[in-house]
Amino acid sequence: MLAFKLLLAPVLVGLVSLIGRRWGPAVSGWLVGLPLTSGPIALFLALDHGTTFAALAAQGIMLGLISVACFCLAYSWTSLRLNWLGSLLLSWCAFFVVTFVLEQFSLPLIIAFIGVIATLAISLQLFPRKHVESDLPPKLRGEVLLRMVTAAAFVLTLTGIAGLLGPQLSGLLTPFPIYATILGAFTHHFQGTEAASRLLRGVLIGTFTFAVFFLIIAATLAREGIVLAFSLAALAALLLHGCSLWFVKKYVDVR
Numbered sequence: 054m055l056a057f058k059l060l061l062a063p064v065l066v067g068l069v070s071l072i073g074r075r076w077g078p079a080v081s082g083w084l085v086g087l088p089l090t091s092g093p094i095a096l097f098l099a100l101d102h103g104t105t106f107a108a109l110a111a112q113g114i115m116l117g118l119i120s121v122a123c124f125c126l127a128y129s130w131t132s133l134r135l136n137w138l139g140s141l142l143l144s145w146c147a148f149f150v151v152t153f154v155l156e157q158f159s160l161p162l163i164i165a166f167i168g169v170i171a172t173l174a175i176s177l178q179l180f181p182r183k184h185v186e187s188d189l190p191p192k193l194r195g196e197v198l199l200r201m202v203t204a205a206a207f208v209l210t211l212t213g214i215a216g217l218l219g220p221q222l223s224g225l226l227t228p229f230p231i232y233a234t235i236l237g238a239f240t241h242h243f244q245g246t247e248a249a250s251r252l253l254r255g256v257l258i259g260t261f262t263f264a265v266f267f268l269i270i271a272a273t274l275a276r277e278g279i280v281l282a283f284s285l286a287a288l289a290a291l292l293l294h295g296c297s298l299w300f301v302k303k304y305v306d307v308r
Contacts, residue, residue, distance in 0.1 A: 063201035065089045066232060070197045078240050078252035080298075085232040086259015087294060088266050090204060092287075095270055099279050108274040115267035116155055116165045117228040118260050122176040124148040124230050125253040128237055129180050132249055137241040141234060152226065162271055169264045177257050180250060200235045207231045228263070230256070262294040 069089065073081025088095075091114050099107035127147040131140040160168070207229070230237075233256050241249035269286040277285075 060205075061093050063205045066200045066204040067197055069232070070200055070236075073236070078236075078244065078248045079255040081236060081240075082233070082252035082255025082257075083259040083294075083298065085236060085256050086261075086263055086297075087290065088263050089232070090207065091228055091263070092266065092283075095267070096279070096283060099274060104275045104279065104282075108271050111267045111271040111274060112162055112165060114228055115169055115264055115271060116160070117152065117226065118169045118264055119155060119172045120148045120151040121228050121230050121233070121260060122172050122257060123151045125233065125237075125257055126176045126179055128233075128241075129250045129253050132241055132246045133181060137238045137249075140241065141238050145234075148230065162268070166264065166268050170261070173257055173260060173264070177254065180254055196239055200232070203231060203235060258297055259294065262290050262297060265293055266290040 066089065069081065069084045072084060095107055095111050095114065098110050124144045124147055128140050128144040131143045135143070233253060237249050237253055240252050266286045266289065269289055270282055273285060274282040
């Protein structure tokens with residue numbers, strides 16, 4: 054299990070990074086919208102803490118997408134005036150403040166899902182339209198390796214402390230935008246604010262799939278078991294994500 058945790062997330066992140074280099078930041082962000090780490094974390098929670106705990110955590114993970122939307126929106130706007138570090142710090146603050154607020158509420162599953170979908174849709178409409186680019190530095194080698202190492206550390210840390218945090222807070226923190234953080238900061242620094250905004254817009258489009266995946270997990274895991282719940286969620290996610298790629302290509306400048 055430990056070897057699986059160490060290898061799965063970094064390999065997935067490495068593949069996403071390489072595909073993103075070929076097809077551009079919007080497609081890279083769209084791929085990050087898949088539950089590449091959160092899905093395996095939910096599986097580990099079910100195996101380590103039981104299906105009831107994991108189902109509750111899955112609802113928290115889904116609700117945590119509201120925090121992710123606030124992160125992406127905050128980064129896109131602050132990047133118009135600040136460098137990548139300033140934008141990142143303020144966007145993290147937005148994520149944690151919204152997460153703290155969400156932790157105070159316990160919502161029915163369907164209400165939480167509707168709230169997440171509405172937040173994602175509104176956030177996409179609020180992205181800035183104008184970007185002023187400055188001189189960009191040369192690209193840095195080793196970026197893909199850095200992403201992979203960070204992904205492994207994140208999975209190990211969150212699964213290790215899940216029992217202390219409880220299912221809802223574990224779930225809310227699971228979608229912490231570690232991939233969007235790394236991709237967004239590097240893209241902002243080396244490709245400019247417009248490319249970073251396209252990437253984060255792609256992330257939000259991809260997270261509609263994320264929301265559906267965890268809606269199915271939260272609704273079926275405790276009743277139907279691990280195999281059926283994750284199979285249904287994965288099938289729905291693949292079908293929806295394939296359709297959303299058309300949306301990315303039509304409404305986002307992928308390059």
